[in-house]
Amino acid sequence: MKTDGTSLYLENQVCFPLYAASRLTTKLYTPILKELDLTYPQYLVLLVLWQHGTQTVNEICSRLLLESNTVTPLLKRLEEKNILLRKRSEADERVVQISLTEKGESLKQKASTIPGQIINSFSDESINEQEILNLQKTLFKLIDIMNRKELLEGTCRHD
Amino acid sequence: MKTDGTSLYLENQVCFPLYAASRLTTKLYTPILKELDLTYPQYLVLLVLWQHGTQTVNEICSRLLLESNTVTPLLKRLEEKNILLRKRSEADERVVQISLTEKGESLKQKASTIPGQIINSFSDESINEQEILNLQKTLFKLIDIMNRKELLEGTCRHD
DNA sequence: AGTGATTAAGTCGTGTGCGATACAAATATA
DNA sequence: TATATTTGTATCGCACACGACTTAATCACT
Numbered sequence A, B: 001m002k003t004d005g006t007s008l009y010l011e012n013q014v015c016f017p018l019y020a021a022s023r024l025t026t027k028l029y030t031p032i033l034k035e036l037d038l039t040y041p042q043y044l045v046l047l048v049l050w051q052h053g054t055q056t057v058n059e060i061c062s063r064l065l066l067e068s069n070t071v072t073p074l075l076k077r078l079e080e081k082n083i084l085l086r087k088r089s090e091a092d093e094r095v096v097q098i099s100l101t102e103k104g105e106s107l108k109q110k111a112s113t114i115p116g117q118i119i120n121s122f123s124d125e126s127i128n129e130q131e132i133l134n135l136q137k138t139l140f141k142l143i144d145i146m147n148r149k150e151l152l153e154g155t156c157r158h159d
Numbered sequence C: 001a002g003t004g005a006t007t008a009a010g011t012c013g014t015g016t017g018c019g020a021t022a023c024a025a026a027t028a029t030a
Numbered sequence D: 001t002a003t004a005t006t007t008g009t010a011t012c013g014c015a016c017a018c019g020a021c022t023t024a025a026t027c028a029c030t
Helices: A016-034 A040-052 A059-066 A067-081 A102-111 A113-125 A129-155 B015-034 B040-052 B057-062 B070-082 B102-111 B114-121 B129-155
Strands: A083-088 A096-100 B084-090 B096-100
Touching: A016 A040, A016 A113, A016 B129, A040 A059, A040 A096, A040 A102, A040 B015, A059 A067, A059 B057, A067 A083, A102 B040, A129 B015, A129 B057, A129 B129, B015 B114, B040 B057, B040 B070, B040 B096, B040 B102, B057 B070, B057 B096, B057 B114, B070 B084, B070 B096
Parallel strands: none
Antiparallel strands: A083 A096, B084 B096
């Protein structure tokens, strides 16, 4: 650990490049998603619905690591666009099942070119595929650690 | 590039782990920063002010890769907390110089333990320092690419 | 059956982020 | 020197994120 005065320098943080890279990446998606009339978080919701089919609000929250108070309004906006349906479960009235409409399903076709478009926008650049795969691997590792840490904090009482 | 149906799977995206890791990291800082009555973006503004001293709104924007419409209200909130001063330059009336108050300077002492606290919260975990350094390096590379791309887009006309 | 704890989803308030745009000051150009 | 363009900051509107809290439904346990 650094003991000089540089530990507070922006270049020495990990948090900052994560934060900046995330924002810039979202920005990269924005014009592409605009053609589908979607925001980036809305696109993520669709990814999990395309991949795993009808599921509860809670399952969507867990998969995206978002809180219900973020996801609920997001789902309402997608419902207004006729992309998905929200239906209370009969077995358990607390649960709301989210399912895709015809329109929501059909968007998958249009979205299928998006990963390619994103990759292509990097193809000329000085970053190779292995580097991206390593990045992805480390990020998932970090996410796993922080996510477990958060769950632990939540269950331990401090009074 | 994948031609099967898995290219839209959440696990195969790079954007998602970036987005999730960024949010979880911010969450990690939140309780620590709460003791200084700061939000995470406010902390970032202070980092660049501690590091580079008095500077313009524009310089802060460039360093954090944020737009002025994000930074302006952020600075106003910090001004209300008596952490910094906003003063129009006399040489160029468009420019606003941001300088730290006594209180803003003194916060640096209290903040000096933060990087250590964050690192310690990972110390038990299965992620080594080299991996973090590689992550940081790749992220800065990505940021550089996306940042340059954005600047280019901005200057080329498409009519 | 009754009751306290837990759970799923949602409401509310605050603080970002950013696209689109406004406005004034400075600069470039005719 | 008048006018067009650029630049620095800010305003506005919308969509997240999340902490703190609420509500209703279910569960656990007596």
